[in-house]
Amino acid sequence: MGTDMTPVRDMRLLEVYPCLRDVRPEDWAEAKPEVRTFSIKSCLFQREEATFYGMLLLKGSVRISQIGQDGSKQVISKLNPGEICALLVLSGLSGRDYPAVIEAETEVEALFVSKLSFLRWVQEYESIRKTVFGTLLEGIMHMGEQLQARQTKSLDVRLAEKLLSSTSEQQPMLRMTHYELASEIGTAREVVSRTLQRFQRKGWVVTGRGFVRIICRTEFDELFGD
Incomplete structure (x- = not known):
């Protein structure tokens, strides 16, 4: 500072x-x-x-x-x-x-x-x-x-919307920890981790220490976008 x-x-x-x-x-x-x-x-x-x-x-x-x-x-x-x-x-x-x-x-x-x-x-x-x-x-x-x-949206939708709104085609990576993502969408870190693992198995994202990268934005956006 x-x-x-x-x-x-x-x-x-x-x-x-x-x-x-x-x-x-x-x-x-x-x-x-x-x-x-x-x-x-x-x-x-x-x-x-x-x-x-x-x-x-x-x-x-x-x-x-x-x-x-x-x-x-x-x-x-x-x-x-x-x-x-x-x-x-x-x-x-x-x-x-x-x-x-x-x-x-x-x-x-x-x-x-x-x-x-x-x-x-x-x-x-x-x-x-x-x-x-x-x-x-x-x-x-x-x-x-x-x-x-x-109350009305599933955790999958809330997490996907957060990822989509915080990234773009030009900047597909979001630098946030699972804990930070959980606090953003109002759930527990463990829940976010499990959901991201599921997204990764489907080939939509890649996760690492302190980041999430969307690698299949078109399909991800079609499923979860506005």
Whole structure:
């Protein structure tokens, strides 16, 4: 992880988060903004960071996972540039600990600002508040769609859809462990491993340590695609 302490209230930032145009210069300076970069699969935000910072994603994509009492992770949402983690805002406003962990799906660049400043911005600036609650609404709708899918779609279909949506003809390989795939689709690692073995025996995929490659995309897509 690297850190660039240079203030970043520039056109690039405002293109990603136009709502920040409304922040007064004195409020921006008080927030002590800094940009941090993270490598793929690294942890960039959890309870410790949430004590001091608010975070805005500038580049890349991340997974937000809830940690179970047994230490297991369950992916509950994704975050892309221009979106604001609603869990971060809600936990901050309610005075509760941040209940999740944010991990990089790709190489990531994120803006960190003072937590107190971040929460004050949400309350004082309507444009930022709309962005936050727009993200929250979309997250609730997405979780509803995920729940419905788990109730109506078989595990084979859910896993195949994940593999298809995360790869392409040009990039047929997905670099994820069986455990990570299981947390994405809401099942156990052992179940994912057995299903991938079955897909491999049929000649649809090749699996290895930390990756799955689709080798027969046309037939796979015909069976499991939209």
